[in-house]
Amino acid sequence: RLIISSSQKEILQSIAENLVKTEKFYIGKNEVFIESINVLPQPVFRGKLIIKMLSPITCYSTLKKADGSKKTYYYSPFEQEFPLFIKENLRKKFQLIYGRDNDFEFNISPYRVSARDEKIIIYNRSSTDRGTVIKAWMGFYEISGSPRVLKLAYDVGLGVKNPQGFGCWEATSVE
Known part of the structure; x- marks a missing residue:
């Protein structure tokens, strides 16, 4: 599928x-x-949703090491930065599409996520390139927000690297 x-x-x-x-x-x-x-069919976007990731969700920071080289740090859903980065990324998408963010409202938290939901993906591997390692997470999450923001999250995906297939989800129950 x-x-x-x-x-x-x-x-x-x-x-x-x-x-x-x-x-x-x-x-x-x-x-x-x-x-x-x-x-x-699209889910009804009201209040809170419990969602199941159909493809893993990822977010990261690029850090500068002492020697000047860069290192990518991938956040776990259990770190406090994870929901902040996911929210900020979605806010940027919202601003891009709607031109403003004054009615932006969104939160995400792990609902049922365990260590075995972590996925390590090697992206763009070829015979001449080892590829890029991406850490991402499956599992179930609770999201909440305004209907317009939840619909956008459904349409474009959560987290980063959505064009590469990350962050696709389905609603599993509505509270």
Whole structure:
């Protein structure tokens, strides 16, 4: 199952129209055949949601080491910086799309996340490059916010590296 999400309906329509015209396509070296295309119903965005990550969520800081080189530090959902970085990243997306953030309201916290939900992904590995190591987290989270912000989070994903497939989620129950 491949899920494609966007806040721009025109992009989704264009992708669907082009996929319908093709018998198969490739993701990396993997041949993919289209069996069906479905539009998933959106959850009701009110108050709090318990969400299940369909792809891992990630956030990080780039730190400068004493020798001047850079190091990427990936945050765990159990660190106090994690919800702050996720919220700030979503705020930037909200400002980009709506041009303001005066009605921005959002919070995230781990609901059911354990050590085995941590995923280590090697991204862009090739025969000449070892690739980039990305630490990210699956699991269940509680999110809350205004309906407009929750809808945006659903459409664009949570955390960083959404275009690379990170941060996709589904609602599992509404409180």
